[in-house]
Amino acid sequence: MQQSVLITGVSGFLGGYIADEFLSQGYLVTGVDRLGKRVVTNSRLTRHETMVIPSAEFNSLLNESPPDVLINAAGCASVGLSIANPALDYYANTVMVFELLEAIRLQAPSCRFITLSSAAVYGNAGVLPINESQICEPMSPYGFHKLQSEILCNEYTKIYGIRTAIARIFSAYGPGLRRQVIWDIYKKSISDEPFQLMGTGNESRDFIHSKDVAIAIRILAERAEFRGEAYNLASGKEVSIRQIANLLLTCLGQGPNARFNGNQDQGNPSNWRADISRLQSLGFVSAIPLEEGVQGFLTWCRNVPLP
Structure with missing residues (x-):
């Protein structure tokens, strides 16, 4: 019998990649989302529903067609926006998870639940690489709200027996993403004006391609313990912002000449590198090298209009 998966936020950046991965594996x-139907790159969704959560329609969907796995890819994903509008971020990233868990409890208690969290829960890690047992000290409303959503998962697992797992995603990128550092570098690089990037260039991130994120989520759906545990989703490699900027500029034929203004973005940590041994123990192997991923991202960028 075919396994079934329900994805909230399916029209978002990662939601679409996750849908493609599960479709490609026969699920x-x-x-489900609040937007119109998205064209999934590999195939068509088995079913698409436009609805808000919570709602009687969503409860009916779970009750009538309970999925084997519910993956929450909905929510906000901006540190800056969370600082400017913490209420919006709280409802999108914390209250949404509560509503989904409560709907599962009442309508489909055997459904497994995966929520997309973030490395932002760790804050400015004192020791690298970061493993899942490290103390979480968020630096932004976004990080705090993601951490609160993780606590909710543990609550519903320990008290109600709902099977949950948490994906702490580091710096995801890929075609379709029109925000964050790689997109920002690209936009500035094609401007006619001289530009500088934020920071010193020595800040670092652990980049993971969106297709690798989707593969990791499928592996979690198939092999995770579902006891409220968290998994780092990353490549396990630390890359400085100067390195990624110079790689991108070189691919654009501009040479490695990235310049930085020395100013720090509020709410963003300095350095990240993940310990991904827990994810690797389930069979995950990063499939897309950074150089290949950046080239593919640039190919996409050249064919889309700037906002």
Whole structure:
């Protein structure tokens, strides 16, 4: 019998990649979001519903067609926006998880639940690489709200027996993403004006391609313990912002000449590198090298209009 997965936020950046991955592996995939239907790159969704959560319609969907796995890819993903509008971020990233867990408890208690969290829960890690047992000290409302959503998962697992797992995603990138550092570098690089990037260039991130994120989520759906545990989703490699900027500029034929203004973004940590041994123990192997991923991202960038 085919396994079924329901993805909230399916029209978002990572939601679409996750849908494609499950479809490619023969799953029945239902997508839910507040937006119109998205064209999934590999195939068509088995079912797509436009609805808000919470709602009687969503409860009926779970009750009538309970999925084997519900993956929450909905929510906000901006540190800056969370600082400017913490209420919006809280409802999108914390309250949403509560509503989904409560709907599962009442309508589909055997459904497994995966929520997309973030490395932002760690804050400015004192020791690298960061493993999942490290103390979480968020630096932004976004990080705090993601951490609160993780606590909710543990609550519903320990008290109600709902099977949950948490994906702490580091710096995801890939075609379709029009925000964050690689997109920002690209936009500035094609401007006619001289530009500088934020920071010193010595800040670092652990980049993971969106297709690798989707593969990791499928592996979690198939092999995770679902006891409220967290998994780092990353490549396990630390790359400085200067390195990624110079790689991108070299690919654009401009040479490695990135310049930085020395100013720090509020709410963003300095350095990240993940310990991904827990994810690797389930069979995950990063498939897309950074150089290949950046080239593919640039190919996409050249064919989309700037906002």
